[in-house]
Amino acid sequence: MSKEYSQLPQVAFSILLALSLRERHGYEIIKQVQEDSNNKIILGPGALYTSIKQLRTRGLIVEVSHADDVRRRYYKLSDAGRNILASELEYYENAVLLAKNRKLLHGNYSYGTGV
Amino acid sequence: MVQEYRPLRVYRAALRLYPKTHREVYGEQMVQTLEDILAGQPSSVGRCMVWLRVMCELPLNVIEENSNNAEGISMNKLTKITNKQLMYGALAALVVCGYVTMGVVWHHQRNQINSLNQYVQTVSENQTAQNGGGYIASTIIPSENAVYLPLANLKLHATTLTEKFVYDYQDEHTIEGSKKVFPAELNVSLHSLSTSNFSTTKQFDCSQVAYADFVTPSYPVNPRWKLDGNVKLTDGRTMNVYYAPHIPGCDQTWKANDVDSKAVADALLKAASY
Secondary structure, three states: OOOOOOOOOHHHHHHHHHOOOOOEEHHHHHHHHHHHOOOOOOOOHHHHHHHHHHHHHOOOEEEEEEOOEEEEEEEEEOHHHHHHHHHHHHHHHHHHHHHHHOOOOOOOOOOOOOO | OOOOOHHHHHHHHHHHHOOHHHHHHHHHHHHHHHHHHHHOOOOHHHHHHHHHHHHHHHHHHHHHHHHHHHHOOOOOOOOOOOHHHHHHHHHHHHHHHHHHHHHHHHHHHHHHHHHHHHHHHHHHHHHHHHOOOOOOOOEEEHHHOEEEEOOOOEEEEOOOOOOOOEEEEEOOEEOOOOOOEEOOEEEEEOOOOOHHHOOOHHHHHHOOEEEEEOOOOOOOOOOOOEEEEEEEOOOOOEEEEEEOOOOOOOOHHHOOOOOOHHHHHHHHHOOEEO
């Protein structure tokens, strides 16, 4: 059975990736996404919670409470979220492999030149 | 109870723009996350950058959330804010802030004018009752070709200034019902009516006057007046001089013939104090 390919938006994918190691609260997610993207994705609270709401609606992440930190809400991947993340990564892995085989990476763009 | 950082209170208030359901579930978390982000910034420059980004993001995100609320949530909707969107958001925020600031300033100035008009009318009534009130009359000094205003401690050389103008000087004063202290001010009306005769804001706006006050920084009571310059008087005061430019649409009754308020203001700048 083939896995579902969901075409997650980039921010949603980045949040799932950030939650792959452990559960995190909002600020930790923002920091991890920023680090994972080499500072290319810097989320504000508005964009973060819009994505979190969408991910929760789809059941890809769930909220967990921490007794020692009642002010913050933590989020973790659900089983469905872990599956979606795995299928997304598989898709990207295939895409990267394909790009390597076609020598498309590192500026080695030979397509369309006729050579 | 610890008082919340004021900008965070503003941000919390701005969250009211979000749909109620979103605000109820995520509002507190958004504030908490922003507080964490700000706490994680080592410098004030970093915190400023965070605020700038948040203020750019907010209107776009509010629109998106309200749109989601109306249409139902779609995972395919754009959740990442692009640099172009950020730029438009920043421009929109700047325009809105500009309009709000201009509105506040204009409202403030309008209040001052209204207060002055109220005062003018009150003084006018008092003048009638007291036959002269607190306004001073000018004293002409023929030998020096000068107009002397004793209460203002000013001698105005009469190259352009003449006894035909109406010179009103008021010391520092307050208006009943207002805490604002108006500075000492001199009005030279270029028509036969003094400010005490004005009964409407339009008359006051249209009046042709040269105006001076003695405070730093100066702030004219009528925003239409233009600054002509300032002069340091020998007794240490600084006199800031304004003039009323011609305003299209104003009733010419409020302008004396062939008199240029700018020339009078220039003459005021040459005033010497006793």
